[in-house]
Amino acid sequence: MGRRLSILAALAALSAAAGAGSAQAAVTVIGGGMAEACSKAAVGGRSDERFEEFCDLALETEFLNARDRAGTYVNRGVLRMRREEYPRAIADFDQAIKMKPDLGEGHVNRGAALIGQKRYAESLPAIDRGLELGVEEPAKAYYNRALAHEGLEDARSAYFDYQKAQELAPGWTAPTEQLARFSVTTRTVPN
Secondary structure (H helix, E strand, O other): OHHHHHHHHHHHHHHHOOOOOOOOOOOOOOOOHHHHHHHHHHHOOOOOHHHHHHHHHHHHHOOOOHHHHHHHHHHHHHHHHHOOOHHHHHHHHHHHHHHOOOOHHHHHHHHHHHHHOOOHHHHHHHHHHHHHHOOOOHHHHHHHHHHHHHHOOOHHHHHHHHHHHHHHOOOOHHHHHHHOOOOOOOOOOOO
């Protein structure tokens, strides 16, 4: 009874929440039930552990097709990543990739979690793979890749990826804020 009440309270809070911009890419799961509630929590920028219960219940009790099951792992990983629980998030992204290797969000978010652990070089192949497969929010992938390039002290690549993120999501302020830190100069190359 107590778990059900906390889930109902979390559902009420979730329906009142507005989405927030972040560098995590959630997977939309529709059709009702706990998997959809887990999806809404991830898409809505939530991080509280009580929202993770939606994901747990969906994975434990709901019949989900392969895409929705993998998406629920991605969404639970996103919730964990927001709480900086990177190893647990990576385990969820790995499970999602194992189930649905062509789900780009699994790869991009795995890269984001690796960035959180300052494992920049390892993050790049994951993000690149996610971009190759396609993701619903490619601006977030380019933003994450820019962060990885900065971590590797490759300012030029970071700059171009922040630019691409800004181009793809002009209303998202994070890339614009990052670009404001850069100073671009041109130089003449002698003949």
